Amino acid sequence: MKAATVIGLVIALVGLAGGATIEGTAVTAVIQPPALLIVLGGTFGATMAACGMEGVKSIAPGYKLAMSPPELDLPGRVRELVGLAERARKEGLLALEGELENVEDAYMRSGLQLVVDGTEPELVREVLEGEIDGMEARHKSGYDAFEKAGGFAPTIGIIGTVLSLIHVLGNLSDPGSLGPAISGAFIATLLGVGTANIVYLPVGNRLKKLSGQEAAMRTMVLEGILAIQAGDNPRIVTEKLLTYLPPADREAAREPSGPNLRLADPPGEAQAA
Known part of the structure; x- marks a missing residue:
């Protein structure tokens, strides 16, 4: 969702x-400028010191991605790969060159281009796995900033509280103001713990999960491309790729998606027919 x-x-x-x-x-009551400045400013500065400018620049896009992630159509990707496997089995790998412009996913298109160019399977795997590793490294720099902020914020909140208490203890001459002053001192701790556990860490975990899902999809595409290059039967390609899908999505992946992407019958069903 x-x-x-x-x-x-x-x-x-x-x-x-x-x-x-x-x-x-x-x-x-939590809207206290001094506490907000200490916690938000301190957390931002500490995160910048830990992750560098590149990590800080990824914060805004990270929020946007976490709030509105792209849809990963795994069943559709399986249907597309199996359709290409059928085309390659009937007409040869060179026939896929005419299909490349219709492949929207740049990663899949790049892999298929390597296959069409006659690249050795070991090198195809090496190149495509390198792209996955590079993608994961880029993603890590994004969600790492949120994880670092989630670690810094509570501690900086405590620092803010200690600073406020130092001010309170320096003004004990007015006992009537101690209650509100001490109450306000703990606002920084509240903000630090609250922002870490309600914003930074959940968003960071969400981004990490999205990265894992995309890496898993690319791994599936990689195995599909190698199966196409090896000339595997489309039924075998289907079963290989379905292992990457949750059981609830496997039936959708078997459904035809246009005349050029018709899935072959699963093993056993063709014989039964």
């Missing part, structure tokens, strides 16, 4: 705000 991250964050915030309101705490 594309909106799962947004829904989850909203539920978490509403739950915390609702619980605080029931207890009689004003939600607006």
